[in-house]
Amino acid sequence: MTPPRRLVVVGASLAGVRAVQAAREAGFTGHVVLVGAEEHLPYDRPPLSKSFLEATAEPAAPAFRSGGFLRHQLGVDLRLGAPATGLDTVARTVTVAGVPLGYDRLVIATGAQARRLPGAGRLAGVHTLRTLDDARAVRRALHAGARTVVVGAGFIGSEVASSARKRGLPVTVVEAAPTPLARAIGEVTGTALAALHAANGTVLRCGVTVTGLEGDGRVERVLLSDGTVLPADLVVVGVGAVPVTGWLAGSGLVVRDGVVCDRTLATSAAGVYAAGDVARWWNPLFGRYLRLEHWTSAAEQGVVAARNAVSEKDAEPYETVPYFWSDWYGTRIQFVGVPEGDHVESFGGDDRFVALYRDGDRLAGALAVNRPSLTMKYRALIRRRAGWAEALELAARGRAAAR
Structure with missing residues (x-):
């Protein structure tokens, strides 16, 4: 088997950064390319819905590594500011900015993107919270004293509500399900955590949906299915995320709620692996396919995927116990x-x-x-x-x- 000479990692995420670092630590001396859709250096996402929002002054971006470290110490060819738009697994090329980029081994780490409310894009003041730019916009609105409505009582939405209440702002959380977090942790424990909202002055409205947003160029009101109208200067939508796989159309990869992988994080195409929020892999510990949107698993998977990619004869299975954390109030x-x-x-x-x-x-x-x-x-x-x-x-x- 000919050793790989070029490793391309698509997704300048936690998994992507851990992948390029792990490849070097494993002794890979070939060309390493890291492709990122955003212009920012790879950054840590958990602080964006926690300490970043609560900061009174504009905080620095929570970057993992400096550009100098990635380029000079790890020898990474950084391609930031343009997403991958296509994959040809026969020619072994990734299309970036309209140009094919060849690879011997590929790690897909494109993560997930936040779901949006239909029609929400026509009004200013309506945001998701997934990227650094999202967090900056939400933090500025909170700092200005915005009346806040959070759509979705999941972990991200609840962290936003907590940050707003820490500033003393009025917050209403709207949740379509009768019990928050029922799918994530079950009804009994979801009910127990929901009590934290009331105890800290957040209004929680369950069993209702958003039917419309109104305002003159900027959001001013949120309309609910029970006829309630909520005044709002800021609406943060936290209704989940979907894996970023649209760019893989026509690639031949098996995609089903993420890129389907085996126990070693190898996909259905030779030389292609996946890691992080986008990967749906067979976890031997639980005997089922899992796709996790957790910091810990993304970090672990990036390492395993890269090591297996650059040394396939020594490929090891990735087996883990999912772990995540959240801070509210x-x-x-x-x-x-x-x-x-x-x-x-x-x-x-x-x-x-x-x-x-x-x-x-x-x-x-x-x-x-x-x-x-x-x-x-x-x-x-x-x-x-x-x-x-x-x-x-x-x-x-x-x-x-x-x-």
């Missing part, structure tokens, strides 16, 4: 595993508790609220396929220690 929320199973059991009080998810006789997931010392312990149990009884023992020990 000074409350740390952490989740490990998957929120699926036949039983959920909670331990602790309203503002400091753990919820365990059972799948048969196995621990499948754990939600920890203000219990950071337990989170990684539960992750370790899930990783080694621990039984339900062992999970309950840890919960009992944690309850005793908290007294």
